Amino acid sequence: MAKRKFTITTALPYANGPLHIGHMAGVFIPSDIFVRYLRLRGDDVVFIGGTDEHGVPVTISAKNEGVSPQDVVDKYHNIIKTSLKDFGISLDVFSRTTSPVHKEFASDFFKELDDQNEFIVQETEQYYDEENNQFLADRYITGTCPHCSNENAYGDQCEKCGTSLSATDLINPASALSGNKPVLKKTKHWFLALDKYEPWLKEWILKDHKDWKANVYGQCRSWLESGLHPRAVTRDLSWGIPVPVEGGEGKVLYVWFDAPLGYMSASKELFDKKEGNWEDYWKKQDNESDNSRLVHFIGKDNIVFHCIIFPSMLKAQGDYILPENVPGMEFMNLEGDKFSTSRNWAVWLHEFIEDFPDKSDVMRYVICANMPETKDSDFSWKDFQNKNNSELVATLGNFVNRTLVLTHKYYDGIVPEKGELTDFDKEIIAEMQELPKECSSSLEKYKFKDAQNAMMKMARLGDKYLSHTEPWKMIKTDEERVKTIMNIALQISASLSSLMAPFLPLASARLADMLNISVMKWEDEIREDLVVAGHRINKAELLFKKIEDAEIQAQLDKLADKKKENELKSVKAAPVKDETTFDNFTKMDIRVGTIVSAEKVKKTKKLLKIELDTGIDKRTVVSGIAEFFKPEDIIGQQVSVLVNLAPREIKGIESQGMILMAEDKDGSLSFVAPNKEVSAGSEIA
Numbered sequence: 001m002a003k004r005k006f007t008i009t010t011a012l013p014y015a016n017g018p019l020h021i022g023h024m025a026g027v028f029i030p031s032d033i034f035v036r037y038l039r040l041r042g043d044d045v046v047f048i049g050g051t052d053e054h055g056v057p058v059t060i061s062a063k064n065e066g067v068s069p070q071d072v073v074d075k076y077h078n079i080i081k082t083s084l085k086d087f088g089i090s091l092d093v094f095s096r097t098t099s100p101v102h103k104e105f106a107s108d109f110f111k112e113l114d115d116q117n118e119f120i121v122q123e124t125e126q127y128y129d130e131e132n133n134q135f136l137a138d139r140y141i142t143g144t145c146p147h148c149s150n151e152n153a154y155g156d157q158c159e160k161c162g163t164s165l166s167a168t169d170l171i172n173p174a175s176a177l178s179g180n181k182p183v184l185k186k187t188k189h190w191f192l193a194l195d196k197y198e199p200w201l202k203e204w205i206l207k208d209h210k211d212w213k214a215n216v217y218g219q220c221r222s223w224l225e226s227g228l229h230p231r232a233v234t235r236d237l238s239w240g241i242p243v244p245v246e247g248g249e250g251k252v253l254y255v256w257f258d259a260p261l262g263y264m265s266a267s268k269e270l271f272d273k274k275e276g277n278w279e280d281y282w283k284k285q286d287n288e289s290d291n292s293r294l295v296h297f298i299g300k301d302n303i304v305f306h307c308i309i310f311p312s313m314l315k316a317q318g319d320y321i322l323p324e325n326v327p328g329m330e331f332m333n334l335e336g337d338k339f340s341t342s343r344n345w346a347v348w349l350h351e352f353i354e355d356f357p358d359k360s361d362v363m364r365y366v367i368c369a370n371m372p373e374t375k376d377s378d379f380s381w382k383d384f385q386n387k388n389n390s391e392l393v394a395t396l397g398n399f400v401n402r403t404l405v406l407t408h409k410y411y412d413g414i415v416p417e418k419g420e421l422t423d424f425d426k427e428i429i430a431e432m433q434e435l436p437k438e439c440s441s442s443l444e445k446y447k448f449k450d451a452q453n454a455m456m457k458m459a460r461l462g463d464k465y466l467s468h469t470e471p472w473k474m475i476k477t478d479e480e481r482v483k484t485i486m487n488i489a490l491q492i493s494a495s496l497s498s499l500m501a502p503f504l505p506l507a508s509a510r511l512a513d514m515l516n517i518s519v520m521k522w523e524d525e526i527r528e529d530l531v532v533a534g535h536r537i538n539k540a541e542l543l544f545k546k547i548e549d550a551e552i553q554a555q556l557d558k559l560a561d562k563k564k565e566n567e568l569k570s571v572k573a574a575p576v577k578d579e580t581t582f583d584n585f586t587k588m589d590i591r592v593g594t595i596v597s598a599e600k601v602k603k604t605k606k607l608l609k610i611e612l613d614t615g616i617d618k619r620t621v622v623s624g625i626a627e628f629f630k631p632e633d634i635i636g637q638q639v640s641v642l643v644n645l646a647p648r649e650i651k652g653i654e655s656q657g658m659i660l661m662a663e664d665k666d667g668s669l670s671f672v673a674p675n676k677e678v679s680a681g682s683e684i685a
Helices: 021-041 056-065 069-086 100-115 194-207 214-226 261-272 300-317 348-355 362-367 381-411 423-445 449-469 479-499 505-515 523-526 549-570 582-586
Strands: 006-011 044-051 095-096 119-129 142-143 169-176 183-192 293-297 324-325 332-334 377-379 590-600 606-613 619-625 636-640 648-650 654-656 661-663 670-671
Touching: 006 021, 006 261, 021 044, 021 293, 021 332, 021 362, 021 377, 021 449, 044 069, 044 261, 056 069, 056 670, 069 095, 069 348, 069 582, 095 100, 095 183, 095 261, 100 183, 100 261, 100 300, 142 324, 183 300, 194 300, 214 300, 300 324, 348 549, 362 449, 362 505, 377 381, 377 619, 381 449, 381 479, 381 505, 381 549, 423 449, 423 479, 449 479, 479 505, 619 654, 636 670
Parallel strands: 006 044, 006 293, 044 095, 293 324, 332 377
Antiparallel strands: 119 183, 142 169, 590 606, 590 636, 606 619, 648 654, 661 670
16 A cells, blocks of 8 residues: 555643543544554554643633642643543644743744734724723623523533524623623734635635535535634733734733644654654645645534634645545533533543543443444443443454464464365455455544444454354364364454554554464455464453443442532522512511411312411411422421411412421422421511
8 A cells, every 4th residue: 555644633622621531532532543544554644632721711720720820731731641641542742732832833823924914903892801900701701692591601602502602692791700790892903814715715625625524514614604704813811822913912812823733833842852854744745745634633613613714824824734634523422411521521531540440442442333423422331331241342352262262272372274165264254354445444434433343343253253163063073174263263363453453452452462463554454364374372361351230330320429419509599689678577577387287289289288376376378388298297397487478369278378488409498497496476586
């Protein structure tokens, strides 16, 4: 196969928290599978990642944690880097946008576009917090979403309905700093004229890249058909890369402008430490065939930035290659609910490794099997257990273990000579040779689920072959035939070791070690003599181990605790009612009463008819507490009752007062009563 050159990037996660498996499904697992495949082919690949360390999410985390933004990004950069390493993500470089190299690169890029008059400088109105004397970034403004009425929407997006917003769209906007209503105030900013590049983008995307994934192509088309507008590339913030031109004092580069340039600055850092030139992977070459193929791996929330805005920046500069593909993923949910950092509804990578230190390959496998390639998908712990036990243990692991154990049992670990082939043998070998091609074809089209399924077909093929030929029975009657069977089973195992490498890198390496071979290049897999007769294999070990019910229940219990905690947090105290006066309050006559009898009101679910001894009389009160208390359980209960409330007929019963109740955050009711028994009729003052 001809050697190709690739530049592969992973979306830079904000360094304001750890990673969860949703990040892995959207970006890191598909990119790592693709890169490992390219390397097996012998292609020239640079695999780039890092953390996005500027922007409002970082400053919000710093404020919440009571530390500096630099403290926050230092902490989470290291956590994220460790988590990716634990999951076998084979990045060539993992950089950060607070590095000196990046700051210099982003500043120079901005100045270059400014010198070329690519920016529009104009005044706009932006929300300002008068108490804190600062302009507010969109994430520092909350209010009611005009689309779904969520009262906790941000100035850039409603996390409940997912709609992108402008801060001025919010109903009843409030500053997240002071809680006050912000005011609009004029400020100067630099804008990239995206409308200038709209005709070119329509040609480049809508005509030249119809092969992009439907979700990516569709979102781009929607934006382009709606019309593009100039977009600000600067913000009024103190945390970020200072605007490096006159008049930019007190302003920083907008994070969406700053972050994607981190791909190039990270490449520059990489080649400062190794042979070669980073520009060979990013800039146009004299011979177009020598250009690197740029592929961005992102989630769907980054499609516009990587398909429209970043390419416009590169086009404006003029020297850089443009992305060949942007295989954006949809979102993965968790047990039917969206991942949420703020609600702690997530499976965090570092916590997963603590609970399952030897199961990173299993999580990679399950994520790939459920990868949200064309629509949102779902992760569940029961499915995680089932895929491990039924597929990795019972099929793949079982086939490999039987093959290697029998080879040691019958031939002392020496690969036997293959004899005359039956028609069934030839059928199995032909299929074995086709499956790598099927896997490769799917990977070239960014169809990762199909590719992994082709790998599992190889395992099922081996399992089918052994089950059909039954060498453990055949050994008693035809030893020569068993040699052929075991040779073919070992060829399938060797092919598996290479096919597994992009998906299950740790298990692949262990299988290759057991077979006493190195993981082979992809083109080698079409051979049928991957392990030759006379070759000695190593001791067999289990590739995968069963996951017990108790381990899964512990994870489900953890999620149940999170859900309960979130439900309690989501229930807020009722707002304060309109102001009243002391005189109005003193008009209320509230007494201690004792419940004498109680019964349900017929044909209702909520109402109880209660007879009370108020100390001044016996009276009837109808109260809506039947869903919380049984009539027989409240006899003798002392309560607080408003005795001078005007009588009211409820369901044909005259109610002469109101019993005071306290409603907790979870909606449960409690009687407002003295903490020790007092005389009925005692006044509450």
